[in-house]
Amino acid sequence: MTPIAIAISVLLAACSTTPKTTTLLDQTRSDFMMAQNNPAVGTYAPLEMKHASEALAVANEAALNRDSEQKIDSLAYLAKQKIATTQEVAKQKSAEADVQNSNKQRDQLRLDQRTQEANQSKAAADQAKLEAERAKNAADQSKIAADQAKLSAEQSKQATQAAQNDTLEAQRLAQEAQAKAAKLEAQLAELAAKKTERGIVITFGDVLFDTNQSRLSPEGMRIAQKLADVLQQNPQRMALAEGFTDSVGTNAYNQALSERRSDAVRSALHGMGVSRDRISSRGYGESFPVAGNQTADERRLNRRVEIILSDDSGKIAPR
Structure with missing residues (x-):
């Protein structure tokens, strides 16, 4: 002013x-x-x-x-x-x-100089080691030449046996992986799972909870048990439970309900033997609807808990 x-x-x-x-x-x-x-x-x-x-x-x-x-x-x-x-x-x-920046620049120059000196020392040590190895290799060449004929036949035999063993092991692992993948596909199909960019998504619809409550219904517990079996058989995978509601009610109520429902799924899985640190939960209230909120059917679709399964590395892409 x-x-x-x-x-x-x-x-x-x-x-x-x-x-x-x-x-x-x-x-x-x-x-x-x-x-x-x-x-x-x-x-x-x-x-x-x-x-x-x-x-x-x-x-x-x-x-x-x-x-x-x-x-x-x-x-x-x-x-x-x-x-x-x-x-x-x-x-x-x-x-x-200005003084602080000058000090930082000076410290960086010192660090760069020390790093360069350390790298030079390491390079010199590596070079000396290399020269020593070359000298040792030269001394061993005469012995290797004498033993080569004797070893060649044994090596050929061992290589043949190793190749056979590797082939059998590869076939066994491939069969196990195929069987495991097929079993997982069947389990996910039974859970009506969908593959998305974030990972595999299993949806707990509103019908799997008691009316306007966060407690899982008996059918919801049955579905949760199937999901727990998948997680126990695939220990490298993590799970994220995300709760959502329709737009009826206040934002605060919907946010709290979505959090309670996602927590309920997490607690159910934990109670079925899945380690708690493998499951996280989050509530989004009425955000991210999958349908409109004008009809009862549309609102029912929005009232859900989505379980995102991670990839084999345990990572889940953020929303």
């Missing part, structure tokens, strides 16, 4: 009722403009500048009211001191920042 006050005083200066001014007040206004144009003030002394602005506004108001020159000068002096304090604070903090 200070530039506006100054502009008003300048405008009134052209009128017949010219407000009083003094040399000290004019100097204070000039000092204030210099402080405003100092970038360091805005960065390092905004609070001091605010106080100086308020003090100058009081002095300008006294001039506008044509108060005594003594009062105007007294207020102008106070504002001038606050402006000087602002400039000094900005100067000191700017200098401190």
Whole structure:
């Protein structure tokens, strides 16, 4: 507001009722403009500048009211001191920042130099080690040549056996992986799971909870047990329970209900043997609807808990 006050005083200066001014007040206004144009003030002394602005506004108001020159000068002096304090604070903090940046640069140069020296020392050590290994290899060549004929037949036999073993092991692992994948697909199909960009999603609809309650119904517990079986048979996977509601009711009530329902699913899975640290829960209230909220069927679709299963690395993409 200070530039506006100054502009008003300048405008009134052209009128017949010219407000009083003094040399000290004019100097204070000039000092204030210099402080405003100092970038360091805005960065390092905004609070001091605010106080100086308020003090100058009081002095300008006294001039506008044509108060005594003594009062105007007294207020102008106070504002001038606050402006000087602002400039000094900005100067000191700017200098401190320059020193800090200089120290950081110096420390970084030292760190870079030490890193370079360490790398050079390591390179020299590696080179010495390499030379020693080359010397040892040269000494071993004659012995290797003598033993090569004897070892070749044994190696061929071992290689053949190893290849056969590897083939059998690969076939066994492939069969196990296929069986496990097929079982998982069947379990997920039974849970009506869907594959999405975030992972595999199993939906607990409103019918799996008691009416307007967060307690799972008997059918909901049956579905939860199937999901618990999947998690126990795939210990590398994590699960995230996300609760949602329709738009009926207050935001606070819907948020709380969505959190209670997601927590209920998490508690049910934990009670069925799934470690609590593998399951997290979150409520979103009426956010992220999957249908409109105009009809009862649409609202029923929005009242749900979605379980997102992670990939084999345990990661779940954020919403």
